[in-house]
Amino acid sequence: MSGERTTMTRRTVIGGAAALAAAGFQTVPAYAGREKTVRLTVMGTTDLHGNVFNWDYFKNAEYDDAAHNDIGLAKISTLVTAVRDRIAADQRALRPLLLDAGDTIQGTPLSYYFARIEPITGENGTGGHLHPMAAAMNEIGYDAAALGNHEFNYGLDILRKFQRQLDFPLLGANAEDWTTGLPVFPPYVLKRVHVPGEKPITVGILGLTNPGIAIWDKAVVENKIKFGGVVELAKVWVPRVRKAGADVVIVSVHSGMDLSSSYGDALPVPENASALMVETVPGIDAVLVGHAHQEIPERLVTNKETGQQAVLTEPLKWGMRLSLIDLDLRKEHGQWKVVGRHAQVLNANTVDADPKVVAVLQQDHDTVIEYVNSKIGTCTEAMSAATAPWEDTAALDFVNFIQADAVAKAVVGTPQASLPVLAIAAPFNRAAAIPAGDVSIRDVAGLYVFDNTLLAVTMTGTQIREYLEFSAQYFKQITGTGPFTSDQVTNAPTPTAPIGTPDYNYDILGGLTKPLTYKIDIAKPVGSRITDLAYDGVAVAADQQFVVAVNNYRQSGGGNFPHIKTAPVVYNRQVEIRQLMIDYVIATGSVDPSAFHTGDWSLVSGGAPIIVNP
Known part of the structure; x- marks a missing residue:
């Protein structure tokens, strides 16, 4: 109709x-x-x-x-x-x-x-x-x-x-x-x-x-x-x-x-x-x-x-x-x-x-x-972005997997081919979900509601840590482990976002072939919240080099995140991230969250896990 x-x-x-x-x-x-x-x-x-x-x-x-x-x-x-x-x-x-x-x-x-x-x-x-x-x-x-x-x-x-x-x-x-x-x-x-x-x-x-x-x-x-x-x-x-x-x-x-x-x-x-x-x-x-x-x-x-x-x-x-x-x-x-x-x-x-x-x-x-509402594949289990701002979800891991995989394939044969590949994504749409069973083009696209295109830059371990610290200002400072409601924890006001940091200006990082793991301790003040930052179980070194997949909005300065705008660009073909996700489901016929969802980051207070309810 x-x-x-x-x-x-x-x-x-x-x-x-x-x-x-x-x-x-x-x-x-x-x-x-x-x-x-x-x-x-x-x-x-x-x-x-x-x-x-x-x-x-x-x-x-x-x-x-x-x-x-x-x-x-x-x-x-x-x-x-x-x-x-x-x-x-x-x-x-x-x-x-x-x-x-x-x-x-x-x-x-x-x-x-x-x-x-x-x-x-x-x-x-x-x-x-x-x-x-x-x-x-x-x-x-x-x-x-x-x-x-x-x-x-x-x-x-x-x-x-x-x-x-x-x-x-x-x-x-x-x-x-x-x-x-x-x-x-x-x-x-x-x-x-x-x-x-x-x-x-x-x-x-x-x-x-x-x-x-x-x-x-x-x-x-x-x-x-x-x-x-x-x-x-x-x-x-x-x-x-x-x-x-x-x-x-x-x-x-x-x-x-x-x-x-x-x-x-x-x-x-x-x-x-x-x-x-x-x-x-x-x-x-x-x-x-x-x-x-x-x-x-x-x-x-x-x-x-x-x-x-x-x-x-x-x-x-x-x-x-x-x-x-x-x-x-x-x-x-x-x-x-x-x-x-x-x-x-x-x-x-x-x-x-x-x-x-x-x-x-x-x-x-x-x-x-008719085309966008057509079935393009199946999903082995439902994926929801409802809790993506405060816990590691398969929905956002899917976005990061698609981005990192595309970049890794694109840099083959370049000087960056041997570097570990990370990806950045934000929880744009808490209402987004891919159902278990049949999946349409429209279902997949709902996870990525913006017309952003994919780039990749190189960053050091120090820059990654500072980027994550900046992102972590999204959370309000709290003590104790909860349970808390989401509005008690997320969307913290800042000088540049006095009514609260929007979800799209909170970024989550993940690795492609090896996990990037970290904790965000929101009992600590802004600027000192990232702990236990490691790649493949080894602490990230200050001078360690990474290729980082990122969308064009963030790379061009949207959100004013540190380092990303000035980092050397190693990939930019202006391919829409949303279309990459659709193409993946069409090509594979299936989405299996167990293939990319690993639970690499978490919120803690004083080192202890916290409980957040929607």
């Missing part, structure tokens, strides 16, 4: 001006001298990550979160139609454009299914099956999109098929042939926008993607495609777009707003550089920003060479927001020039899904719902 057919009852407004008002649309005054200006509106999405419907396939329910966001292209389409209708009624407004800034074909079971389970075959809209994101974006009428890094996750064959299915260009000026250095995707496209009684405005749309692809999808692109820096290639291509006749240059870039890099000095160019690009490269009028999953309605950045401003905007993720860029143009000496610039975002949780998009993808949606 498709939830899209049965549960679309929350927070709905039907189209038109009411939709724009409810979505947060603000009328922006035109540039002074309105009678001499025209307004070009550019709509933008980014980081759609396979979301068409407002549906959580892992919960088998309509999507919702703490902020009550809605997701998916079906709702974005309603906003796009409302914007187009409003502009059509304004004589001074021009036909709007619609762009995307990448990470389109990966992220949900809907997109995974048509890459791995029933791979897309149709090309140019004829024969075979269209990727659901291509079908939806074609229906909505996009003008161009930039490549994201996750476009490469399923290999070049799927990406090229997706590209050929699109009715609009997929841009990537800094994706270059390994040997010739020539672009292997279109660098830019020129769109001519009609102006009544005047010459048309030529809009140049330049696409740039993230250079981190060279690391994250090395196995896919090495010796085939190389990736220049965002700033470096913008310096090359923006003048070329201008020379080709562009009156306006808009960059759709899959690179976050503010300067940072998750890959440290592994590449000579930064991961996130959109603002730096505008400061450094003259001739950019507007930027649609992607990759960072942040909501930035509007930021004005000034070019250091010319003093000219550009407007930048990032519309969150998954189709939660639609960015609107308004550019006011005036003819000066016979040429169109941008004289005013503004941006805002519209909220998709205020509108109904577009029935046209729903109709196009309903069959795919129903197929995938």
Whole structure:
């Protein structure tokens, strides 16, 4: 049963001006001298990550979160139609454009299914099956999109098929042939926008993607495609777009707003550089920003060479927001020039899904719902995460086993191959459980509710101990052995978490082939709680080296754990941990907790075991 057919009852407004008002649309005054200006509106999405419907396939329910966001292209389409209708009624407004800034074909079971389970075959809209994101974006009428890094996750064959299915260009000026250095995707496209009684405005749309692809999808692109820096290639291509006749240059870039890099000095160019690009490269009028999953309605950045401003905007993720860029143009000496610039975002949780998009993808949606609820294996005994924050459970050991096993296989043949492998996991979801007996994809996925990807770093024994000490601040200081209720022991307040440390910021470590054992003495003060830390029964030495599997959120600094962000990265293919777990059950057909659950850590008070009840 498709939830899209049965549960679309929350927070709905039907189209038109009411939709724009409810979505947060603000009328922006035109540039002074309105009678001499025209307004070009550019709509933008980014980081759609396979979301068409407002549906959580892992919960088998309509999507919702703490902020009550809605997701998916079906709702974005309603906003796009409302914007187009409003502009059509304004004589001074021009036909709007619609762009995307990448990470389109990966992220949900809907997109995974048509890459791995029933791979897309149709090309140019004829024969075979269209990727659901291509079908939806074609229906909505996009003008161009930039490549994201996750476009490469399923290999070049799927990406090229997706590209050929699109009715609009997929841009990537800094994706270059390994040997010739020539672009292997279109660098830019020129769109001519009609102006009544005047010459048309030529809009140049330049696409740039993230250079981190060279690391994250090395196995896919090495010796085939190389990736220049965002700033470096913008310096090359923006003048070329201008020379080709562009009156306006808009960059759709899959690179976050503010300067940072998750890959440290592994590449000579930064991961996130959109603002730096505008400061450094003259001739950019507007930027649609992607990759960072942040909501930035509007930021004005000034070019250091010319003093000219550009407007930048990032519309969150998954189709939660639609960015609107308004550019006011005036003819000066016979040429169109941008004289005013503004941006805002519209909220998709205020509108109904577009029935046209729903109709196009309903069959795919129903197929995938059936798939995620299908049996993929069995479990010899039930596993629950209900007690995972305060006792060693098979449920979290399963996560750590999957992570460590993947990393151990990946580092074979590298200098780290001989090092012991550990893994880090947090008790994300106390409600998660895998039942005894038949297991579905959805059951397995419930143990890992975030879209985190897997990395591995090297750490020393001292760093491991300090990491565990930091994690142990999650527990309140108590005396005696209980019994205690869980709220008497867990979620301790800290200066950075005054209302209590969340479960997802408490980490548990485990070994792959040998046990990492330790006790957490919560009668002791924070910073001195870890006792009896040993690997394979031998005390961990200060300089002992380990390979540690960890998710991208933690490795990038989430939770501010010590050492992990600066530790040398030895593995990063941006494979989703959740999918690794699903793939394991499919491959083996069975989950047997006795194969990985060993009970390696425990809570104590004054050295004595304590009792905690839920």
